[in-house]
Amino acid sequence: MASQSPPYSLDHALRDVDDYVLENGPQGLSWDTFHCVYELVQNGNAAFRENRMEEAINFYSRANNIKLGDPIILGNRSTAYIRITQFFMHRTSSSSEHTKLILDYHFQLGLKDAEKLVELQSNSVKSYLLKANALLLLEKYEKARDVILSGLQVDPFSNSLRASLQNLERVSSSSTGMSTHGQPERNDDFDCTLCLKLLYEPVTTPCGHSFCRSCLYQSMDCGNRCPLCRTVLFISPRTCSISVTLKNIIQKNFPEEYAERKQEHDGLINAGVDLLPLFVMDVVIPCQRFPLNIFEARYRLMVRRIMEGNRRMGMVIIDSSTGSLAEFACEVEITECEPLPDGRFYIEIESRRRFRIIRSWDQDGYRVAEVEWIQDIMPTEGTREREILQELTYNAAESARSWIGRAKEAAGHDQRKLEKLASVEVMMPSPRDPERFSFWLATLSNRRPSERLDLLRIRDTTERIRRGLIFLRQEEQGCRIQ
Numbered sequence: 001m002a003s004q005s006p007p008y009s010l011d012h013a014l015r016d017v018d019d020y021v022l023e024n025g026p027q028g029l030s031w032d033t034f035h036c037v038y039e040l041v042q043n044g045n046a047a048f049r050e051n052r053m054e055e056a057i058n059f060y061s062r063a064n065n066i067k068l069g070d071p072i073i074l075g076n077r078s079t080a081y082i083r084i085t086q087f088f089m090h091r092t093s094s095s096s097e098h099t100k101l102i103l104d105y106h107f108q109l110g111l112k113d114a115e116k117l118v119e120l121q122s123n124s125v126k127s128y129l130l131k132a133n134a135l136l137l138l139e140k141y142e143k144a145r146d147v148i149l150s151g152l153q154v155d156p157f158s159n160s161l162r163a164s165l166q167n168l169e170r171v172s173s174s175s176t177g178m179s180t181h182g183q184p185e186r187n188d189d190f191d192c193t194l195c196l197k198l199l200y201e202p203v204t205t206p207c208g209h210s211f212c213r214s215c216l217y218q219s220m221d222c223g224n225r226c227p228l229c230r231t232v233l234f235i236s237p238r239t240c241s242i243s244v245t246l247k248n249i250i251q252k253n254f255p256e257e258y259a260e261r262k263q264e265h266d267g268l269i270n271a272g273v274d275l276l277p278l279f280v281m282d283v284v285i286p287c288q289r290f291p292l293n294i295f296e297a298r299y300r301l302m303v304r305r306i307m308e309g310n311r312r313m314g315m316v317i318i319d320s321s322t323g324s325l326a327e328f329a330c331e332v333e334i335t336e337c338e339p340l341p342d343g344r345f346y347i348e349i350e351s352r353r354r355f356r357i358i359r360s361w362d363q364d365g366y367r368v369a370e371v372e373w374i375q376d377i378m379p380t381e382g383t384r385e386r387e388i389l390q391e392l393t394y395n396a397a398e399s400a401r402s403w404i405g406r407a408k409e410a411a412g413h414d415q416r417k418l419e420k421l422a423s424v425e426v427m428m429p430s431p432r433d434p435e436r437f438s439f440w441l442a443t444l445s446n447r448r449p450s451e452r453l454d455l456l457r458i459r460d461t462t463e464r465i466r467r468g469l470i471f472l473r474q475e476e477q478g479c480r481i482q
Helices: 031-049 053-066 071-090 100-120 125-137 141-154 159-176 213-220 244-253 255-269 297-308 384-411 415-426 434-443 449-457 461-481
Strands: 202-204 210-212 275-280 289-294 312-316 328-339 345-363 366-373
Touching: 031 053, 031 071, 031 415, 053 071, 053 415, 071 100, 071 125, 100 125, 100 328, 125 141, 125 159, 141 159, 202 213, 202 244, 210 213, 213 297, 244 255, 255 297, 275 297, 275 328, 275 345, 289 297, 297 312, 297 328, 297 345, 297 366, 312 345, 312 366, 328 449, 384 415, 384 434, 384 461, 434 449, 434 461
Parallel strands: 275 312
Antiparallel strands: 202 210, 275 366, 289 345, 312 328, 328 345, 345 366
């Protein structure tokens, strides 16, 4: 960040975190899983109140992996990210060189949790305060103002929101209030020297050169030198915030051209309804959740664009029989994204729905595909065949619950194994959706890529459930042998 001190003070309502109430009950979880979440949140709260923010964030993240989308967990973690960001920003420049590398992605993670909280609790003042405070840290004043105004529509008498709006107006006016003397002439001084177009979301490096933010990110995937003067940059691209003043000058004086640049940028991050960027790695089936470490330059570029868009991509494997992309694959959504100081990304993904690739092509080093969404051929509602399928699904669900229960007993007091089982259990869909349940059933056992690819091709839900039950029996027999 350009400033050495935070542009605002954290609202009093956000200086503490919320406790998890044990008496509220498991809320859809088993009691042992709920107690595990409760202990993680309480440990996180204790660490927060002792100013051990990194430790608090770790506890909240582990709880979130088990009970995804819980408002208390998301709100507490967002507050912790904002608090640790404030601490780093208060550090003097001589003692904070090392911490600058991690400052910006704390901003982004705190904002992401706050955005999820607003979606879950649109009638909560605190959710709007969290999102507005995170946007203020990122110097996104207009967006922060819109969030506060939305919150005031929910509670027009909120003193916290009113105070935040007054503070925002003060900060925004002091940052953008400058005198201009006529319109600047359009010349290449306002162009990015990498793409040779008008600067879009400009970022200025310590050596004084300005580039489009996306252009600088892409350049620094290949090295840590300034693209223009080759000065070594001891920064991560994520520590460079947008130059608000330069952006305002460009947007005010060249509005039409800047709008064209925005449209061009949006076209890269929002591919379209039936277009997906592809991550070529392995076969994924719906209802899976796992982490990935993104280190290749082409996929780092792809992830950045995805995170600015709908956060979705396709996971596909190279078919060993043809040497080309497999015909069937699965869409995944990035639910957690942690940019690392060296430019890598640590992400967590959840698989959503399957598709068939119609055609694919290269775009900036990675593959993009036009896809056709695939669903099972289901028996008609009210027929005997549908009743038989539904009965099979409910019976399979009981077998799966029993299997998980036995696995928990075998895990004993191994907390990591219990957390892993709880994470799988919480992904279990309702048996009223036989197709989605059939995929989840198959995730309980470790299968070869070729077997998972067959599961994607099958459009018979009954056959997939039967295979899943066979896989479970094989898995349990294998455990007994070991």
